[in-house]
Amino acid sequence: MFTPEERARVKDRVLALARGDARITGGAVTGSASIGTEDRWSDIDLSFGVADGVEPADVLTEWTELLARELDVVHHWDVRSGPTIYRVFLLPGGLELDVAVTPHLEFRARGPKFRLLFGESLERATTPSPPVDDLIGLGWLSALDARKAIERGNPWAAEYWISSVRDQALALACLRLGEPPAYARGIDRLPRELTAPFQDALVRSLDPEELRRALGVAARLFLAEVSEASLELAERLRPPLHEAAEG
Numbered sequence: 001m002f003t004p005e006e007r008a009r010v011k012d013r014v015l016a017l018a019r020g021d022a023r024i025t026g027g028a029v030t031g032s033a034s035i036g037t038e039d040r041w042s043d044i045d046l047s048f049g050v051a052d053g054v055e056p057a058d059v060l061t062e063w064t065e066l067l068a069r070e071l072d073v074v075h076h077w078d079v080r081s082g083p084t085i086y087r088v089f090l091l092p093g094g095l096e097l098d099v100a101v102t103p104h105l106e107f108r109a110r111g112p113k114f115r116l117l118f119g120e121s122l123e124r125a126t127t128p129s130p131p132v133d134d135l136i137g138l139g140w141l142s143a144l145d146a147r148k149a150i151e152r153g154n155p156w157a158a159e160y161w162i163s164s165v166r167d168q169a170l171a172l173a174c175l176r177l178g179e180p181p182a183y184a185r186g187i188d189r190l191p192r193e194l195t196a197p198f199q200d201a202l203v204r205s206l207d208p209e210e211l212r213r214a215l216g217v218a219a220r221l222f223l224a225e226v227s228e229a230s231l232e233l234a235e236r237l238r239p240p241l242h243e244a245a246e247g
Contacts, residue, residue, distance in 0.1 A: 002093035004040065010071060010097060011044045017066070018048050019118060023059055025049040025104045026119025034115040043096035047084075047114070049107030049121060056101035060087050063099070071097075082106070130181060132172065132229050139168035139222045140237055146215050147244040155206035162211065165218040166201045172225040197221060212245070219245035 011029075018024045031045030032038045050056045060078075064087065067073055071091050079086040083106040089097040108114075108122035146161035171181040173194055179186025187195065201218040204210055219241045227234040 002091070002095035006093060007042075007044060007095060010091065010095065011046070013070065014044070014046055014063075014067070014097070014099065015117065017063060018046075021059070023051050023054045024119065025051050026107055026116060026121045028109075028114050028116045028121065030100070030113050030115075031098070032113070034113045043098060045098045045100075045113075047100040047102065047107075049104045049119065050101050051104055056085055056103060059101055060085060060099070064089075130171070130175075132175060135168045135171050135175070135181070136226055136229070136233070136237075139165055139172075139226070140241060142168065143215065143219050143222070143241055143244045146211075146218075150208055150211050150215070155208070155211060158211045158215075159203045159206065162201070162203055162215050162218050165215070165222050166198055169218065169222040169225045170195070170198065172222075172229065176225070176228055216245040 015027060018027045026049040028034070028047045029045065030047050032042045033045065048059075050059055064073070064076060067089070071089075074090040074092065076087055076089045079088060084100050084102040086098055086100045089099070091097055106122075109124035111124075114121075114124070142161045142164035146158050146165060149155070149158035149161055167184075170184070170187050170190070173179075173190055174181040174186035177186075177190060179189050197217075198221060201214055201221060203214045223234050223238060223241060226237060
């Protein structure tokens, strides 16, 4: 695995590349390093503003060609969110390098994990949490799809959907207690007495009876979290979820 020293060298190289590129209007470190919580396993998260009239994708293309030669890039892929392109690099030793590029007029913090290193950025934007109804909708949809997969003899699909029921319930708990719900970022900060019952919602084998058992536990825990948001809605959802999990 990569060392902290190797990680620091890669970060310094990318920052030097950005500082020397006239098309870059600002650069920031994001993720855990921006708030002083970087640990042995943290990856590198960097974000850059791109000048007006320049395509951010063109900057990424040029940088990728250079970094591929210098850093022996194993693979890379893109994630797009609004005006921002996140290029995610896998480097030797399992080191992940995330480079985000955003048009200058949109370059800003979208959460607390953003520390400007050079240049300029706009005022921080407020990023809304996912609406409760979205998480609830994904939860009941996942429960129904899990039951269908069990009955169709598709155990891997059933496991996938059962896990989704559990994940939506935990996301609802995060939202309720003020923790970030996305990508499991807040789950490990939830009280142990809240998360402990979710261990029983883990699928232990692909046997149909085990899948039904795990789905039943996940559905009950999901309904309990829905009740915290809306007791009336939880009561309306109880019959179809009971049918999906127990019928």
